[in-house]
Amino acid sequence: MIAKIISEVEKLGRNTVTIRFRWDQEVQPGQFLMVWLPRHSEIPISVSHTGPMKGITIRSYGETSAAMIGLREGDRIFFRGPYGRPFDTKPVRKLIVGGGSGMAGLLPLIDSDARGVVSARTSSDLLFADRFAEGHVTVVTDDGSSGIKGYAIDGLKSLPLDEFDMMYVCGPELMLKSILDYIVDKPIPAQFSLERIMKCGIGVCDSCSIDGKQLCTEGPTFTKEELLGMHEFGTARLTESGKRIQIGRH
Numbered sequence: 001m002i003a004k005i006i007s008e009v010e011k012l013g014r015n016t017v018t019i020r021f022r023w024d025q026e027v028q029p030g031q032f033l034m035v036w037l038p039r040h041s042e043i044p045i046s047v048s049h050t051g052p053m054k055g056i057t058i059r060s061y062g063e064t065s066a067a068m069i070g071l072r073e074g075d076r077i078f079f080r081g082p083y084g085r086p087f088d089t090k091p092v093r094k095l096i097v098g099g100g101s102g103m104a105g106l107l108p109l110i111d112s113d114a115r116g117v118v119s120a121r122t123s124s125d126l127l128f129a130d131r132f133a134e135g136h137v138t139v140v141t142d143d144g145s146s147g148i149k150g151y152a153i154d155g156l157k158s159l160p161l162d163e164f165d166m167m168y169v170c171g172p173e174l175m176l177k178s179i180l181d182y183i184v185d186k187p188i189p190a191q192f193s194l195e196r197i198m199k200c201g202i203g204v205c206d207s208c209s210i211d212g213k214q215l216c217t218e219g220p221t222f223t224k225e226e227l228l229g230m231h232e233f234g235t236a237r238l239t240e241s242g243k244r245i246q247i248g249r250h
């Protein structure tokens, strides 16, 4: 377990913060840390800043993440990692599609040429839409409070997909599934970052499995072709207790 002193806490709206700390370890876009606080559980969190000053962006969903967003500069944060298969970042013309807090893991991919579709439930839930160059981002909200009213897929439909070398996608699994279905017959390569319950982060406990693959070691990034072969993608997942449940519409 690594312990670091927090150098900076940036508040990003009501229930989201970025915590920055100095750590000279190489971390690649798409990788994650298993982050822990005393008296709380350990949870996986994507690395949102991969330079020497690392950063993790946390949105409060449960008891542990709620405690983490209360951390202050000078507090200590504990973690293991980095873990997981990173994104393949060779292509130059990127299309980045993020839903909700899924934008955190995509942030290191944004450069001055990148084009983005950023979606969230409401305008106050949008994350990192302002990090794209002017005119390079399409904003979509479920309630229409900012940008187009609809879902991430609605932001994609007006874009010329053949102008991009790679699409990078992260967000809720049903959003990922709708995008995979949309691009299945389109000539654009894509990589998706998935989220599942993770307990060990190192391929031991099987809590993160999808179609027999372990997200923590064989993912969390998967190509379009890999996901097309996974029957549980967008249809089933394991709960905290290890029970397999259905997700989505059937």
Ligand code: FES
Binding pocket: 197, 198, 199, 200, 201, 202, 203, 204, 205, 206, 207, 208, 209, 214, 215, 216, 217
């Ligand atoms: S989190 Fe334990 S096997 Fe992936």
